[in-house]
Amino acid sequence: MHFQQFYLSCLSQASYFLASEGVAAVVDPQRDIELYVEEARANGFRIEYIIETHLHADFVSGHRELAGRTGAKIYLSAKAGAGFPHVPVNDGDLLEFGKCRLKFLETPGHTMESICILVSDLEKSPEPFAVLTGDTLFIGDVGRPDLSPGLSPQELAGLLYDSLHTKLLTLDDSVAVYPAHGAGSLCGRQMRSARSSTIGEEKLSNYALRPSTREEFVSLLTSDLPERPAYFTADVELNRGGAVPVTALASMSPLTPEEVLSRQQAGAVVLDTRPAQEFGAAHIPGSLQIGLGGQFASTAGILVGVGPEVVLVAEDDKSLEESRLRLSRVGIDHVTGYLDGGLANWVRAGMPVGTVPQISAEELNRMVRDHERVQVVDVRQPSEWGQGHVPGATLVPLGALRTELGNLDTEVPIVVHCKGGYRSSIAASILKHAGFRDVFNLTGGFDAWRAFRLPEEIPQPISWNA
DSSP: OEEEEEEEGGGTEEEEEEEETTEEEEESOBSOOHHHHHHHHHHTOEEEEEEOSSOOSSSOBOHHHHHHHHOOEEEEETTSOOSSSOEEEOTTOEEEETTEEEEEEEOTTSSTTOEEEEEEETTTOSSOSEEEEETTBOSSOBOOSOOOTTSOHHHHHHHHHHHIIIIITTSOTTOEEEESBOTTOTTOSSOOSOSOEEHHHHHHHOGGGOOSSHHHHHHHHHTTOOOOOTHHHHHHHHHHHOOOOGGGSOOOEEEOHHHHHHHHHTTOEEEEOSOHHHHHHSBOTTOEEOOTTSSHHHHHHHHTOSSSOEEEEOSSHHHHHHHHHHHHTTTOOOEEEEETTHHHHHHHTTOOOBOOOEEOHHHHHHHHHTTOSOEEEEOSOHHHHTTOBOTTOEEOOGGGHHHHGGGSOTTSOEEEEOSSSHHHHHHHHHHHHTTOOSEEEETTHHHHHHHTTOOOBOOOOOOOOO
């Protein structure tokens, strides 16, 4: 049989293409579905089945468009309450095509409708060689238990424990584990970077599988849960009803500098997707910077949400199209226009320009050492902070920055940093928009601070659940 994993790095999302004797199934498709159509075309397969392991919260699925393009049937849990034509799946149901057999397991816990899929290649053995675990079991972690509006995290965590110990961990140790996400996803906390594992490896190395009792597991999983991004709820509902095709989204309009300013004043988010260095050198005052080079889509989902109108500023036409596509993957569809001619056109029009000056690690160290008036804001995660930080710095994770602005002094210069500079540039744009005048970005982030062997503080363990 044909088995292919597709991995979308910007969302840390894995989807799967399985085929046998000319027939194919796609599991957990991303929103832009051309890669699956091309895979089928290149290998002479017909896509007849589309399977969702659950209603995804962190990205928008392409199941509706893929079904429309291919005529395939969509399979998902009978508990999903989906609003589109589909085949409801229950525990133990089988789907066979060619020499491929799929067996569905109900595994509630991450969500109530979560399922896992046992995969057998009947040409070799009726026993499963792999399990597609969705967001139930990750490599090094398990799914977060706080995505059900009707159940508490503790109740979901208990169900997840049962699903793991009665369904997945009873499988042979040799069974390969293929999850729906990898390191960097918002659906777990300690995923490893590997794209696959085995049941045996996870029993040995997965921290979430170490508790010996249900109560210990529930306590571990629900302690210091990170805040659930607001866009998760919107994406679940988009997936429950089936999102419109990417190709059906309205086109973006080229806008003059004056038109961009007018829309910004009316409430539109001006989203600058250029690299941090370019944004720091010159940008539209009040714009939000999220560079295409990192976790662009999920960060935009957290900081922009799916509701506001968005106007883009990008490096070039290719970056504009890439920005639009990545935003659509998390349900940000109301992207109405872009700054025609880029920032150079804004400057030529004589419009006001903002800047974020850079500061070196050595200069910041001198300021801290000499007790100059400066606020050092570290926007990394608590786990990163716990491994060392700039003396006197304040931890404010990027996702919590907007709610913590009132605890910062608008009259005292702020130096913001992360690990390497990606998140701190985003944070600087938030601070500038909020009215902080003297905002500096630490060049190279904490990596540069450590490279110069400058003083560090190692704090006591800290929890953050703002």
